[in-house]
Amino acid sequence: MTERDSPDPQGLHQLLGRRPRLLLVDDQPINIQVLHQVFAADCQVLMATGGAQALQLCREQLPDLLLLDVQMPEMDGYELCQRLKADELLRDMPVIFVTAHQEAEAETRGLACGAVDFITKPFNPAVVRARVRTHLTLKLQSDLLRQLAFVDGLTGLHNRRFFDERLEAEFQRALRNASSLALLMIDVDFFKRYNDHYGHLAGDDALRGVAVALRGALKRPGDLLCRYGGEEFAVLLPETEMEGALRVAEALEVAVRGLRCPHAGSEVAEVVTISLGLVCGVPGARDSVATMLQEADRQLYQAKAQGRARVSASALQAAIT
Structure with missing residues (x-):
């Protein structure tokens, strides 16, 4: 594959910090194999053979673009596209239909569902690569512009405004789907003392280090880390049960402690630590x-009252009874 034909000649890989993530959806494995050969060298390729599986992958992996067949059993491409566009977290994901249908009404229906392009089979691989490249570039540019308003200047994380919007969207989705949602509030222990002892510039460096450690401990693309304000951070874990949320919380605590950032004013350790409050259900x-x-917040207060540098957790249903 030449640079001209590649989906990533303009540095999408570098700007994303990873290879573009494509989801191929087709109930015929042979069709998926053909498209996989086209993009495997330059993209992380995800595959689904049905609409329900594709929807689950979208929520878990947040692909950058979908190549979607129209004719599939149980849930066809039109319905899947409509479901994606109805989900606040997934609606900006570009969808390109790849189908044997050549009628104008089929293309019109696909575009009306929210697709950005429509490619008929048999297709020219160079044309498919070019169209994917175009829509990946447009998606990245749109994301970058949108994120400028939602980025914390100190840490580079999403800010509280972005977090509040995502929390509302994830809460409504969990309520609608009866799925478990976990929320973590995190506070850097004795941070005022840190600033008093080392100075505010060192405090800023410490917060940046904590942000990097927290971000590195989160493994799923759908998990969200934000700077909530001051020395507070927040983490949102969609579709996560209590056991998994506790493992993540413990990994976050270990990651920050592992920075080994000296903290002479701490009463719990010689290094910077965090306390975490978790609610899940x-x-x-x-x-x-x-x-x-x-x-x-109440669980975060409990973690501090119990000695800091630890996790305190409760189940959502238990919290309201």
Whole structure:
């Protein structure tokens, strides 16, 4: 494959920090294999043979673009595209239909569902690569512009404004799908003393280091880390049960402690540590974003009262009874 034909000649790999992530959706494995050969060298290729599987992969892996067949059993491409566009977290994901249908009405219907392009089979691989490259570039540019308003200047993480929007969207999705949602509130222990002892410039460096450690400990693309304000951070873990959320919380605590950043003013360790408050569960009709935040804050207070540098957790349903 030449640089001209590659999906990434303009540095998408470098700008994303990874290879572009494509999801191929087709109920015929042979069709997936053909497209996989086209993109495997330059993209991380995900594959699904049905609409439900594709929807789950979208939520877990957040692909940059979908190449989607129209004719599939149970859930066809049109319905899948409509579901993606109805989901606030997935609606900006570009969809390109790849289908044997050549009728104008099929293309019109696909574009009306929210697709950005429509490619008919048999296709020219160079044309498919070019169109994918174009829409990946447009998606990246759009994401970068949108994110400028949602980035914390000190740490480079998303800011509280972005977090509040995502929390509301994830809460509503968990409520709608009866899925478990976990929220972590994190506080750097004795941070005022850190600033008093080392100075505010050193404090800024410490916060940047904590942000890097926290980000490195999160493994799923759908997990969200934000700077909530001051020395506070927040983590949102969609579709996560309590056991998994506790493992993540413990990994975050270990990651920050592993920085071995000296903290002479701490009463719990010789290095910078964090306390974490966790609430996790399937939201019910009586729950709200406010109740989740209040409970996570209450658990954070408990972690501090119990000695700091630890996790305190409660189940969402237990918190409201």
